[in-house]
Amino acid sequence: MSIRPDWLDPEPHVARVEAARRRDVHAALAAEQPGIAEFAALLSSTAAGELEAMAQRARQLTRGHFGNTIQLYAPLYLSNYCTGGCSYCGFSSDRKQPRHKLTEEQCQAEMSALRQMHIEEILLLTGERAPEADFEFLCNFVRAAAVHFPKVTVEAFGMTEEEYRTLNEAGCTGITLYQETYDPTLYEACHRWGEKRDFATRIAAPDRAFRAGLRTVGIGALLGLGDPIAESISLYQHAAHLMKTHWQGGISVSFPRLRPEAGGFQPPHPVDEKRLAQLIFAFRICLPDVPLVLSTRESAAFRDGMAGIGINKMSVASRTTVGGYENGRAEDNGQFEIDDGRDVETFCTMLREQQLEPVFKNWDAVFR
Numbered sequence: 001m002s003i004r005p006d007w008l009d010p011e012p013h014v015a016r017v018e019a020a021r022r023r024d025v026h027a028a029l030a031a032e033q034p035g036i037a038e039f040a041a042l043l044s045s046t047a048a049g050e051l052e053a054m055a056q057r058a059r060q061l062t063r064g065h066f067g068n069t070i071q072l073y074a075p076l077y078l079s080n081y082c083t084g085g086c087s088y089c090g091f092s093s094d095r096k097q098p099r100h101k102l103t104e105e106q107c108q109a110e111m112s113a114l115r116q117m118h119i120e121e122i123l124l125l126t127g128e129r130a131p132e133a134d135f136e137f138l139c140n141f142v143r144a145a146a147v148h149f150p151k152v153t154v155e156a157f158g159m160t161e162e163e164y165r166t167l168n169e170a171g172c173t174g175i176t177l178y179q180e181t182y183d184p185t186l187y188e189a190c191h192r193w194g195e196k197r198d199f200a201t202r203i204a205a206p207d208r209a210f211r212a213g214l215r216t217v218g219i220g221a222l223l224g225l226g227d228p229i230a231e232s233i234s235l236y237q238h239a240a241h242l243m244k245t246h247w248q249g250g251i252s253v254s255f256p257r258l259r260p261e262a263g264g265f266q267p268p269h270p271v272d273e274k275r276l277a278q279l280i281f282a283f284r285i286c287l288p289d290v291p292l293v294l295s296t297r298e299s300a301a302f303r304d305g306m307a308g309i310g311i312n313k314m315s316v317a318s319r320t321t322v323g324g325y326e327n328g329r330a331e332d333n334g335q336f337e338i339d340d341g342r343d344v345e346t347f348c349t350m351l352r353e354q355q356l357e358p359v360f361k362n363w364d365a366v367f368r
């Protein structure tokens with residue numbers, strides 16, 4: 001029996017990508033309501049030759065749906081304890097590095113540092129469920145963060161529907177949970193041990209989160225791990241499934257690209273910036289009203305170029321070590337290396353120079 005859900009079937013569309021001609025790309029660029037056929041055409045090597053036209057269309061749609069705004073958020077790592085064995089991650093339990101977690105006092109100091117930077121949306125992160133940093137640990141910090149931030153989201157381990165409900169009641173508004181790869185065979189090879197190893201349970205987590213009442217779910221594939229065409233089509237299918245099934249919720253799509261980490265994992269399918277730009281434009285053109293997110297994993301130059309041209313939400317001034325804002329330790333390795341290390345003020349100045357408006361406030365929280 002296949003462990004793939006019935007909505008996940010990238011292969012027929014991968015064949016479409018390979019067969020796409022210029023007329024298919026032009027039709028996709030002009031489509032009023034593009035679907036998966038148009039998306040496949042825009043992923044093709046033929047479309048790679050039309051990147052400028054794709055950028056223009058993506059820009060037009062981004063401005064049409066999100067105005068000139070870029071929504072900003074910042075991550076806060078609560079713990080680097082992890083029982084998972086993901087081969088590509090610096091927090092994997094076989095990596096030799098000091099492990100620690102924030103105390104309540106340290107967390108308050110981190111949050112205060114983020115508030116001073118005017119951050120209003122905070123993403124709390126932990127590794128896979130561990131005795132030192134379990135569900136209760138996470139919930140306590142969600143409660144603490146909800147006092148200070150209008151929007152509190154979580155990127156941690158997959159949970160049961162009941163746990164997501166408790167998280168919601170604690171003040172969490174949404175989760176980010178990447179499938180990493182939608183290829184079950186590759187998934188099994190990369191996720192060597194731990195709860196996350198269960199492909200079917202992981203892929204159904206966003207459904208459980210929405211059923212539990214969480215309002216937003218961010219999804220993504222870890223670019224560089226699997227074939228980027230098949231992964232992008234699968235990610236599109238995942239987005240389409242969630243939008244259809246949980247129409248009252250909001251999804252976002254992120255583009256995490258494998259970055260160097262202390263374990264020295266080499267991406268089997270490296271994605272260069274040109275290819276990444278093409279993927280972002282294809283998603284924007286075919287999912288025009290879905291927030292698209294780009295993190296500080298990417299270079300300042302690339303982020304500057306993507307802001308408002310496909311991307312409408314970005315992390316800023318990120319630290320990927322536990323306590324990286326106020327309580328950082330020099331001996332720590334982050335989960336991955338960041339590339340864009342600019343502070344909030346410098347980043348916002350860049351946005352304003354591009355006639356873009358940085359947005360910190362989450363108005364949804366006010367209306368909630």
Ligand code: SF4
Binds near residue numbers: 082092093126127
């Ligand atoms: S990706 Fe998450 S679960 Fe996997 S090793 Fe890293 S922190 Fe742990």
